[in-house]
Amino acid sequence: MPQLIIAGLGIQDLNQMTLESIEALKAADQVLYLGTQFDRHSSLLSLYGVRSITNIFSLYEAGTIDDANYVRIYEHVVAVAQANQLTVLLVPGHPRIGVTLVQRLESSAPIALRILAGISSFDTLINDLGRDPLEYGSIVIDANRALLFNKLWDASLDCYLYHVCSVGTRKVHVHDAQKDNDWSHLKKHLLKIYSPESIACLVSSSMTNASEPTNRSAALSDLEQLLPFVHFGTTLFIQAQRPKQLNREFYLRLAGDL
Ligand SMILES: C[S@@+](CC[C@H](N)C(=O)[O-])C[C@H]1O[C@@H](n2cnc3c(N)ncnc32)[C@H](O)[C@@H]1O
Numbered sequence: 001m002p003q004l005i006i007a008g009l010g011i012q013d014l015n016q017m018t019l020e021s022i023e024a025l026k027a028a029d030q031v032l033y034l035g036t037q038f039d040r041h042s043s044l045l046s047l048y049g050v051r052s053i054t055n056i057f058s059l060y061e062a063g064t065i066d067d068a069n070y071v072r073i074y075e076h077v078v079a080v081a082q083a084n085q086l087t088v089l090l091v092p093g094h095p096r097i098g099v100t101l102v103q104r105l106e107s108s109a110p111i112a113l114r115i116l117a118g119i120s121s122f123d124t125l126i127n128d129l130g131r132d133p134l135e136y137g138s139i140v141i142d143a144n145r146a147l148l149f150n151k152l153w154d155a156s157l158d159c160y161l162y163h164v165c166s167v168g169t170r171k172v173h174v175h176d177a178q179k180d181n182d183w184s185h186l187k188k189h190l191l192k193i194y195s196p197e198s199i200a201c202l203v204s205s206s207m208t209n210a211s212e213p214t215n216r217s218a219a220l221s222d223l224e225q226l227l228p229f230v231h232f233g234t235t236l237f238i239q240a241q242r243p244k245q246l247n248r249e250f251y252l253r254l255a256g257d258l
Contacts, residue, residue, distance in 0.1 A: 004081040004111050005088045006095045006102055008118015009035045011233075013209050014044055016119035021088075024116065025050050028088040030080055032056045034073070034101075035092050036232075040208070054080075062174040069172070070101050074109075077101075081111045094120035098142070098162055122160065124205035125235060128213040131158055136240035143167050143236070147189050155194050156243040161236040164202075177230045187223045194238065196221035201237045202229055 005024045010016020025031055025045065031053040035041060038055040045053055059076055060069045081087040095102045097120045106113060122140060126133055138158040141151065144167060153159065166172050168182030190200070201217045218225040226236075 002081055002084060002111050003086050003114065004077070004105070004109065005086070005114045005116060006105070007088055007090055007116045008094045008120070009041070009090050009092050010119040011093055011121050011124045011205050011207060013037070013207070014041055015209065016124075018116065018118060021090075021116050021118065022048050024086075024088050025090075028086050029084040030054070030087045032077060032080060032087060032089045034060075035090060037207070060174070063171055063179075065170050066166070066172045067170065070104065073101055074104050077105065078109050078111065081109070094118040094123075097122060121205055121233070121235060124213075125160060125203055125237065128203065128205050128215070129201075129237060131239075133158060143186060147185055150189075152193055155198070155238075155241045158240045159236075159238040161238070164234065164236045165230055165232050174232060177232060177234075178227055181227070181230065183224055183227050187220065190220055190223070190238070194220055194241075198238060198241070200226065201239075202226040202234050203237050204231070204234045207233055 005028070007021035007024055008017070026049040028050070029052065031045070031050050033041070033045075033053055033055050034057055036057060038057065042053060042055070056073060056076060059073050077087075077089055091099050091102065095115050095118060102115065106115070136156065136158050138160060139153045140160045140162065141153075142162050143164045145151065146161070147167070164183075164186065165177040166181060167186045169180040171180055173179040196219060198220045199217050200220055200223055201215050204214045206213050214229075216226055216229050
């Protein structure tokens with residue numbers, strides 16, 4: 001029976017691909033590449049022993065409705081997977097973080113599917129920022145979902161706000177993330193949770209061997225200052241603030257163990 005394996009490319013060139021993913025690539029009849037760095041990666045993937053690789057990112061039309069892109073890519077992936085014994089689909093980062101195509105394939109593709117864990121931007125972000133996500137607790141959330149469901153969280157958690165490249169729009173302008181990007185609503189929403197002086201950081205983990213991570217900060221009252229720097233590899237991070245409450249009874253219980 002034909003099988004489709006979805007594997008993650010990691011974030012920084014191919015340094016963060018797992019051995020498990022590389023083994024799958026070697027065994028594959030067809031590899032479909034949905035990353036953004038095909039020219040940089042294709043020769044190295046060939047060295048890994050990949051027999052046949054196609055760049056399917058070209059099926060993604062910038063500036064059109066995101067969902068229409070994913071329907072087109074979904075149909076192509078299913079057709080290739082049905083015509084081969086083993087197909088590997090390569091996606092950026094970890095396949096389970098922010099890749100709606102993966103959910104669509106999992107819920108309705110008529111093929112056997114396996115998803116391999118990979119290194120995500122969340123992994124690289126906590127490393128670049130030097131944060132343990134358990135230390136203060138963390139919220140990882142899609143910006144559009146936060147606004148759509150009016151989600152308000154506790155400011156004493158670290159916050160990683162994903163997809164700030166396309167707020168309030170279903171169109172994805174891959175080369176100009178400022179276009180149609182409604183940060184005024186985003187700012188209004190964040191000001192329901194944080195004070196205007198709270199610092200927001202637009203962070204990008206390095207995506208190539210030759211570059212460094214970037215981190216630009218502004219007070220929430222001046223959030224629009226960061227907009228010119230937003231792109232598809234940036235996440236907005238807001239550091240946890242001092243908690244306002246302490247459960248004294250629980251504290252005494254822990255203290256009693258000392
Ligand atoms: C479609 S999701 C894909 C995420 C990917 N599957 C992963 O595991 O990181 C894209 C979002 O991931 C985040 N992202 C991707 N690359 C990043 C990077 N190099 N640094 C920071 N955030 C990144 C951004 O929030 C971006 O809007």
